[in-house]
Amino acid sequence: MSDQILWGYWLTTLVLFVVLFFMWRRFKMKLWARVLTGLVFGGITGFIFGGGVAGCLDQAACAPASSKFLGDMFVRLIRMLVVPLIFTTLAAGVIAMGDPKRLGSLGGRALGMYVGTSLIAVAIGLTFGTLLRPGAGMELSNVTSGAVDNVKSQLDLAAGAGGLTERLVAIIPENPIAALANADVLSIIFWAIIFGVGILMSGETGKPVARVIESAAEAVLKVTEIVMELAPYGVYALIAWVISTQGLGILTNLGMLALTCLLAFVVHSLFVYGSIIKIIARLPVKRYYEGIVDAQAVAFSTASSNATLPITIANVSENLGVKKVVAGSVLPLGATINMDGTAIYLGIITLFASQALGLSMGFGDYLLVAITVTLASVGTAGIPSASLLLAATVFSVIGITAEQSVIIIALIFPFDRILDMMRTTVNVSGDAAVAVAVANWEGSLDRDVFIAKSVQ
Ligand code: ASP
DSSP states (O other), rough: OOHHHHHHHHHHHHHHHHHHHHHHHHHOOOOOHHHHHHHHHHHHHHHHHTTTOOOOGGGOGGGGGHHHHHHHHHOOOOOOHHHHHHHHHHHHHHHHHHHHHHHHHHHHHHHHHHHHHHHHHHHHHHHHHHHHHHHTTTGGGGHHHHHHHHHHHHHHHHTTOOHHHHHHHHOOOHHHHHHHHTTTTTHHHHHHHHHHHHHHHHHGGGGHHHHHHHHHHHHHHHHHHHHHHHHHHHHHHHHHHHHHOOTTTTHTTHHHHHHHHHHHHHHIIIIIIIIIIISSSSHHHHHHHHHHHHHHHHHHHHHHHHHHHHHHHHHHTTOOBOOOOHHHHHHHOOOOOOHHHHHHHHHHHHHHHHHHOOOOOOOHHHHHHHHHHHHHHOOOSSTTTTTTTHHHHHHHTTTTHHHHHHHHHHHHHHGGGHHHHHHHHHHHHHHHHHHHHHHHTTTTHHHHHHHSSSOO
C-alpha cells in the first residue's frame, strides 16, 4: 500500500470523526443518526481506500485495516460491560419483581415467544431456500484442500464444546465467581436469578444487598451510555475494515445464497416483528425500528449478539419504554438463546447443501431440519460465525456425510462474515421485539416512552 493511500485514508477518517464530534456537541445530532453516518461512511471509505470490489488480497497492506484497532477497542469496551451488566440488571430485575412467582410467568412468556418466533423463522428460511434454490448448480470441486483443512480444524474445536446434556449440566455453576470470571453467560443468568430470589426471600435482612445491586445496575447502565457515545467511531472502523478486506464482491460470490438470506431476513423482520409490535403490543412499528437503530448497527458491525447486549438493553429500556425488570431479564436470555436470523440462515444453508449435492428432500426431512435448526439456534453462542460451525450437525440429519459437510462449510466460510452481520442484526431485533411483547403482557411497558421518546 502506498503511503499516499494510507495518509488519505487517515485524513478522511479524522475529518469524519471531527465532523461527527461537532454534529454531536454543537448540533445535538442524535446518536442513531451519528451511528448510521459512521456505518455508511465506513463502507464508503473502506471501499475507496481498500481493495475495491475484490477486497484486499493482503490484509496487512490494506489502509482501512490500519484503523481496525479502533473497532477492536470499541468491541472490548462493550464486552467489558457484558458480565457486570447481565449480573446486576438481572438480579436487580428479579428484586424489582418483588415476588418470585412473577418470574415464572415472565420466563414462560419469554421462552414461548422465543420458540414461536424461531419456528416461524425456520419456516420462512426453508420456504425461501426451496423457492430460490441457492445451491442449484453449485461447483463443489472448486473448494481448495487448504480451505477444507482450515474448516476441519475449526469444526474439531467446536465439537470440543460437549453434548447437549453436558451443556445443560454446565449451566449450573460450581463456582459463581468463576462463572463471572469466565463470562459464562448462561451460568451467570442462572446465578443472578437464583441470587435475586434469595434476596427477595430474605425480606428485611436482604434489603441492604438489594440496594447495592440496584445502584450497581444503575451505574453500569450509565457506563453503557458513555460507551454508546463511541459507537459511531467504532462502527465506522469495523465496517471500513470488513468492506476493505472482503470487498463488495463478497456479496456476489455466493450471490444467490446471500440474496436468499437477505430476502428471508427482511420478510421475517418486517412481518414477524412488525406483527409483534403492531398486533400484540399495539404500538407504531416505525418507532420500534427507530428505537433500536443503535443496537442494529452495532450488531451488524460486530456480528455478535453478546457483544451487542449492553446496547440492546439500553435501547430497549430507554427508547422503547420496556421497564428494566423485563429488559434486564428477557434480553440477556434472548441474546443467548433466541436467534431467528441464525435459524433462517441454518435452514437456508441446509437446503443449499442438499441442492448442491443433488439430494432430494421429503416432507419428513423438512420437519426434521426445522426441529434440529430450532435446537441448534438455541445452542448457538452469540459470537461471530458460531452457527456455521454447528451447521454440520444439522446437515447430518438429512444424510449429508461429515466430509461433504466440511466441503460445503469451506465453501461458505470465506463469505460468512457478511451473512453473519445480517443474521446477527435479525437476532438482536428479535430479542428486542420479544422484550416489548413480554413487557406489554407483564404490564411493564411504558407506552408513552415508546411513542414519544423512542428516538434519543
Ligand atoms: N453471530 C451470531 C450472533 O452472535 C450467531 C451466529 O453465528 O449465527 O448472533
